[in-house]
Structures are given as structure tokens and as C-alpha cells.
Amino acid sequence: MVALARKTLVYEWRRFLPAILAVGFAGLLQLLQLALVLGIFGSTSMYITGSSADVWVGYPGTQSVGSGRSIDADVESRILMDPAVTRVEPYIWVDGDWRGPRETGGVSVFVSGIDTATDGMMFSRVLSPALRARLDEPDAIVVDRSALDQLGVGIGQTATINGHQVHVVGIGSGLRALGGVNVLCSLDTARRLDSDAEDVGPTYLVAKLRHPNEARAVARRLRGDQAFGPYTAWSARDFARLSVLYWLFDTGAGAGVLFLAGIVFLVGAVITSQTLIAAVNGSVREYATLNALGVGVAALRRVVLEQAFWVGTLGLLGASVLGIVLMLLARSQDVPVILNVPAALACIILVMGLAAVSGLAAMRSLRRADPATLLR
Amino acid sequence: MHRPASIAVTDQPALRAIGVSKAFVSGHLRTQVLDDLTLDIEAGELTLISGPSGCGKSTLLSILSGLQKIDSGSVQALGSELGQLDLRALERFRLEHTGFVFQGFNLFPALSAFEQVELPLNHMGLTRDEARRRARLSLEEVGLAHRMRLRPAELSGGEKQRVAIARALAKEPQLLFADEPTSALDAANGQMIIDLLHRIAVTHGTTVLCVSHDPRLVMHADRVLAMEDGHILSDRRPAAPAIDSHGTPS
Incomplete structure (x- = not known):
């Protein structure tokens, strides 16, 4: 088979370049925006992804980690009864009002009360064992390095949260929060800082499983029982996704991503289809001759569609290379960018969809390839 | 490349x-x-159908070759009633039975002469080897054996038209339609194209229908139809049917 589509693309690359660039930049734009948004909003699930728990148990209908309600502490024994569970620990979330030693005004803080045992699951991936041990001290807290200025404290200094005095015993990293500042302390300290009389139990119970890959099935199993009051269970992965999605759509960032995707698709498709149409028009007499010789219109359409496919592929390739370079650059500058498989896949689908739509649009101009017009 | 005489x-x-x-x-x-x-x-x-421009000769060609529908009457090609074939069946008919040579050469700039000829053969259900064999033979027949790797930009006008003829010829069609095949060429190249078309009719038994107002073609045609205003004015056979003066490599 003579590879007409590919040979034409190579020989007349200048003609196809605008389409390849349009597709490439459309892909790149979308890729970087997604990576940025995921990077920024990924921190809202840091509580889950930074911890080693496999299953999370919390109040039904909880939309993100930061919006939990307390559940009955006795649920813990119910969870432990499940043969798949090896360990359970409570996690207390308290919204606090921070008053620092310096003039910072009130700062909204998210207090995380965690199990300080050396094998504690909460923040096990971001909190060093030494720092964790220091939290055993009553009213001791650890904050993220990036929040020190915001809180107006240094190590060893004291401040108040909800009117209770706390002192900073350590400084961690990777504990950044969105819309507030994370403060880590022991479960006991957290209970003291909680001013809400209605909060009697922990906000969450987190569990470790014998086989982490069963998380989803175990979570489903734990959900069924209502004996200890309202609670529900998620696998850590599902809960992390829930949190990120909540932020994405609650803040309108998700709508922004979708909006840009629409714009990118539209602009990309217009440029690409115009380029492909021009390419078809440039060869319309040759196509008409092939049709006169009996090569069917369907076969000619395939040629156009194949060209669109190659334009999409080449654009994607360029976008990938540039995207990786730019993401590495962003990482080196501490710009939070995260790209996961679904996001990358979404970009690929967007770009190839754009190319396909453009190809379909260009196919229409094949109607001008009527061999009768060659005989005039 | 010889077609069984029984068909012709x-x-x-x-x-x-x-x-x-x-x-x-x-x-x-x-x-x-x-x-x-x-x-x-x-x-x-x-x-040969000759006549002034606008006399309807190109329209007649496109109707006889099934490229255009008629208002009334009937057209039969190789025993098939063209008016009864739908678009797909017409494409199929053209694929199996007809070759075309146009005034413009209509070659893809990206393809070599060999690929131009091979391309339509790919759609005829031939094996790759058979398509390539036919393409090579066909290009040899039009005298372009040594130029078949070149792209249109590297070929002269006469050579391009010979590639276009090879492209039509390689399909081994019973019907070959040519529309003003020499009008874009100089005298020598035009002469070569006429000889080629006549040789194809003689050696392959192909029915060659050529539309032209080029008077040089008249002496090479077996039959000349003069047209004007949509009517055939005269229908004659030149006294001495032109024998290929350049020798036939058969």
C-alpha cells in the first residue's frame, strides 16, 4: 500500500506545521493547567496520601478531610473486629483560631490530633519519628516550615489555639495546607484544644489492613453496620480523590479547567481543521483523479483522517516533550505540579479528539473532489 | 500486459x-x-472527438465514462447501463474497467512516479507484488523505466503526462479516456503522447476515447468525430490508419 497520507505529510510538512503546532500547544496548555491544579489541590488530600492508613472511617456524607464530624469512639472496636484489619487509630481534626506572639492577627489553623506511637499511621510519610515523639509532650505542636511567618512563631515559642496555650516543639515540611495552616499535635492535646462540646469522639478512625489492596472491599464491608451510630468508610484512595474533587469543584477551579478545555478544544480544532482543509483543497485535483480511476470516496476519506491522526500524534509528541521539560522546571522552582495517569489520559483524549474532529471537518471538503470537474 | 483479444x-x-x-x-x-x-x-x-471549445466534447467524455449523469437517453459501457448504477457501483465500474488521462497531470507531489502508478492498483485488490509488477511494466512501456523513482517536481511536462498514462494503463482497463492530453505539452512531447495512446489501442486492444482540439492528433486516430454545438458534424476514418511510426515495443 502506498502510504499517501504519511508521504504527503512528510513532503509537505510546512503545510501541516500550523496544525501540528496548534494541536501541540492545545495539548500543552491543557496538560500544564491540569498539572498545576492537581498540584495545588493535591495538598488537600495530603492528610491521606501522607499517611499509611488503608481505610478511613468518618461521618457519613463527609465531602473532604477538612469537613468531618465526630463519630462514636466505640466504632473502633467494630472496625477491629474485622479480620482484615490489623490496627486502628483515631484522628482528631479541630478547626482552630491561632493567636501568635507576634502581630499576625487571627490565623485559621487546622489542628490534627494524631497517635504519637512510633508506628502511628497518620502523617507517617511526612513526619519524622523524632518529631512525632516530641508531640507526646502536653500542648506540644509541630508546624510546617512554610507557615512560620504566617503564624509569627519560631521553634520553642508559645501561642494560643482556641484560647489554649501551645508551644512549638518542631518544624516539619510537606505539611502545607490550602486555605489555612496545619498544626500537628497529640490526640490528648487536640481534645483539649477542641472547644466544641458536641465533639465527643474522634473525627476519623484510620485503619491498617493485612492486605492493602483489599481496601475498597473492606471499606464497603465496614459501611454496612450502623450499630454504633452513623459512620461510613472509604478506602484511602477514594477518600483522597473525594477531597481533591471537592476542592476542585467547590472553588470553581474544576469549572475553570473544563472551561479552558473547551476553549482549547475549540481554538485547536478551528486551526487544525482549517489547515487540513487547505491541505485537502491543495490536492483536490489529485483526489478527483483517483476517484475517476475508481478509488472510492471512503478510501479518500481515510487518507484525510489518517493525516489528522498523524497531526494529532506529532502534536502530542511535541506537547509531551515540552510538557515534561516545563514540569521539571516547575518542580525545581517548588511550583506544585502533579500529573497522574487519568490526567495525562484526559489530555491525550482531548488532543486526539481535537484532531479527529478536525479530520472529519476536512473530510467534508473532499466533496469538491468530483472527477467531472476535471473535464471542463 | 497483453489483454486477451476476446474482451476487446x-x-x-x-x-x-x-x-x-x-x-x-x-x-x-x-x-x-x-x-x-x-x-x-x-x-x-x-x-478522437474534436471540435471547438464549448462544443460539448468534454461533457460527452464525462458522460460516456460515467462521471456525469445524463438528463435523458441511455449510455452503455461494455454492455452495462451506466444510468442504472449507483455512485458506488459506478466507482466499482471505473475501478475495474476504465483509465483516465487529464489535461493537467494531477500527480501527487509527494509520491514518486512509481508510487503514483502503484497507488490506484492498491485499491483493486491486487497483491502487493502484482501491483508493483504492473506498475513497473507500465512505466517501462511509457519509457520511464529509468525515471520511476523521481517525484513530479523532477519530471518534465511530457514525462508527467507519461506517468499519468502509465497510471491509467497499469490498471489494464478496457476503456481509456483522455481529455486534451497534449494541450499542455510542446510539439515533440505531444507527438510522443499521441503515439503512446495509439499504441495502447493497438497492442492492448484498449478502447481509447480521446477528446482534443489538437489537429496533430487527427492523423493518428482510427476514427475522428467532429463536434459542434452538441451535435456530431462528421464521422470519418482517416484514409491510412496511422501505423505507429516510432515502432511498437511489443
Whole structure:
């Protein structure tokens, strides 16, 4: 088979370049925006992804980690009864009002009360064992390095949260929060800082499983029982996704991503289809001759569609290379960018969809390839 | 490349038009291009339709080759009633039986001469080897064996038209239609193309129908039809049927 589509693309690359660039930049734009948004909003699930728990148990209908309600502490024994569970620990979330030693005004803080045992699951991936041990001290807290200025404290200094005095015993990293500042302390300290009389139990119970890959099935199993009051269970992965999605759509960032995707698709498709149409028009007499010789219109359409496919592929390739370079650059500058498989896949689908739509649009101009017009 | 004579030599004419009328409507203006035209084209001959521009000769060619529908009458090609074939069946008919040579050469700039010829063969259901064999033979027949790796930009006008002829010839069609095949060429190249077309009719038994106002072609044709205003004015056979003066490499 003579590879007409590919040979034409190579020989007349200048003609196809605008389409390849349009597709490439459309892909790149979308890729970087997604990576940025995921990077920024990924921190809202840091509580889950930074911890080693496999299953999370919390109040039904909880939309993100930061919006939990307390559940009955006795649920813990119910969870432990499940043969798949090896360990359970409570996690207390308290919204606090921070008053620092310096003039910072009130700062909204998210207090995380965690199990300080050396094998504690909460923040096990971001909190060093030494720092964790220091939290055993009553009213001791650890904050993220990036929040020190915001809180107006240094190590060893004291401040108040909800009117209770706390002192900073350590400084961690990777504990950044969105819309507030994370403060880590022991479960006991957290209970003291909680001013809400209605909060009697922990906000969450987190569990470790014998086989982490069963998380989803175990979570489903734990959900069924209502004996200890309202609670529900998620696998850590599902809960992390829930949190990120909540932020994405609650803040309108998700709508922004979708909006840009629409714009990118539209602009990309217009440029690409115009380029492909021009390419078809440039060869319309040759196509008409092939049709006169009996090569069917369907076969000619395939040629156009194949060209669109190659334009999409080449654009994607360029976008990938540039995207990786730019993401590495962003990482080196501490710009939070995260790209996961679904996001990358979404970009690929967007770009190839754009190319396909453009190809379909260009196919229409094949109607001008009527061999009768060659005989005039 | 020799076609069995049984296909070319039959009692039936290769092409037959009966009472064919065709008009073009442009706005309120209706132009009658062909008016109740009846015509037989014999198989295995080079038939030339000549006449001034606008006389309807190209329209007649496109109707006889199934590229255009008629208003009334009937057209038979190789015994098939073209009016009864739908678009796909017409494509199929053209794929199996017809070759075309146009005034413009209409070659893909990206393809070599060899690929130009091979491309339509790919769609005929031939094996790759058979398609390539035919493409090579066909290019050899038009004298371009040494130029078949070149792209159109590297070929002269005459060579391009020979590639276009090879492209049509490689399909081994029973019908070969040529529309003003020499008008874009100089005298020497034009002469070469005429010789080629005539040789194809003689050696392959192909029915060659050529439309041209080029007077040089007349002496090479087996039969010359003069057209004017949608009618055939004269139908004659030049006294001495032109024997290929350049020798036939058969």
C-alpha cells in the first residue's frame, strides 16, 4: 500500500506545521493547567496520601478531610473486629483560631490530633519519628516550615489555639495546607484544644489492613453496620480523590479547567481543521483523479483522517516533550505540579479528539473532489 | 500486459450513447450541451472527438465514462447501463474497467512516479507484488523505466503526462479516456503522447476515447468525430490508419 497520507505529510510538512503546532500547544496548555491544579489541590488530600492508613472511617456524607464530624469512639472496636484489619487509630481534626506572639492577627489553623506511637499511621510519610515523639509532650505542636511567618512563631515559642496555650516543639515540611495552616499535635492535646462540646469522639478512625489492596472491599464491608451510630468508610484512595474533587469543584477551579478545555478544544480544532482543509483543497485535483480511476470516496476519506491522526500524534509528541521539560522546571522552582495517569489520559483524549474532529471537518471538503470537474 | 483479444473484439460497441441529452443550468440560464446524441464507439480503436471549445466534447467524455449523469437517453459501457448504477457501483465500474488521462497531470507531489502508478492498483485488490509488477511494466512501456523513482517536481511536462498514462494503463482497463492530453505539452512531447495512446489501442486492444482540439492528433486516430454545438458534424476514418511510426515495443 502506498502510504499517501504519511508521504504527503512528510513532503509537505510546512503545510501541516500550523496544525501540528496548534494541536501541540492545545495539548500543552491543557496538560500544564491540569498539572498545576492537581498540584495545588493535591495538598488537600495530603492528610491521606501522607499517611499509611488503608481505610478511613468518618461521618457519613463527609465531602473532604477538612469537613468531618465526630463519630462514636466505640466504632473502633467494630472496625477491629474485622479480620482484615490489623490496627486502628483515631484522628482528631479541630478547626482552630491561632493567636501568635507576634502581630499576625487571627490565623485559621487546622489542628490534627494524631497517635504519637512510633508506628502511628497518620502523617507517617511526612513526619519524622523524632518529631512525632516530641508531640507526646502536653500542648506540644509541630508546624510546617512554610507557615512560620504566617503564624509569627519560631521553634520553642508559645501561642494560643482556641484560647489554649501551645508551644512549638518542631518544624516539619510537606505539611502545607490550602486555605489555612496545619498544626500537628497529640490526640490528648487536640481534645483539649477542641472547644466544641458536641465533639465527643474522634473525627476519623484510620485503619491498617493485612492486605492493602483489599481496601475498597473492606471499606464497603465496614459501611454496612450502623450499630454504633452513623459512620461510613472509604478506602484511602477514594477518600483522597473525594477531597481533591471537592476542592476542585467547590472553588470553581474544576469549572475553570473544563472551561479552558473547551476553549482549547475549540481554538485547536478551528486551526487544525482549517489547515487540513487547505491541505485537502491543495490536492483536490489529485483526489478527483483517483476517484475517476475508481478509488472510492471512503478510501479518500481515510487518507484525510489518517493525516489528522498523524497531526494529532506529532502534536502530542511535541506537547509531551515540552510538557515534561516545563514540569521539571516547575518542580525545581517548588511550583506544585502533579500529573497522574487519568490526567495525562484526559489530555491525550482531548488532543486526539481535537484532531479527529478536525479530520472529519476536512473530510467534508473532499466533496469538491468530483472527477467531472476535471473535464471542463 | 497483453489483454486477451476476446474482451476487446466483440460485436458490441465498447461504448454506446442513445438519444443522450444534457443541459447545464446556471441561474436562469439553461445551456443545452448535448442534444439527442446517438453514438457508438468501437472497441480496440483510438477514437478522437474534436471540435471547438464549448462544443460539448468534454461533457460527452464525462458522460460516456460515467462521471456525469445524463438528463435523458441511455449510455452503455461494455454492455452495462451506466444510468442504472449507483455512485458506488459506478466507482466499482471505473475501478475495474476504465483509465483516465487529464489535461493537467494531477500527480501527487509527494509520491514518486512509481508510487503514483502503484497507488490506484492498491485499491483493486491486487497483491502487493502484482501491483508493483504492473506498475513497473507500465512505466517501462511509457519509457520511464529509468525515471520511476523521481517525484513530479523532477519530471518534465511530457514525462508527467507519461506517468499519468502509465497510471491509467497499469490498471489494464478496457476503456481509456483522455481529455486534451497534449494541450499542455510542446510539439515533440505531444507527438510522443499521441503515439503512446495509439499504441495502447493497438497492442492492448484498449478502447481509447480521446477528446482534443489538437489537429496533430487527427492523423493518428482510427476514427475522428467532429463536434459542434452538441451535435456530431462528421464521422470519418482517416484514409491510412496511422501505423505507429516510432515502432511498437511489443
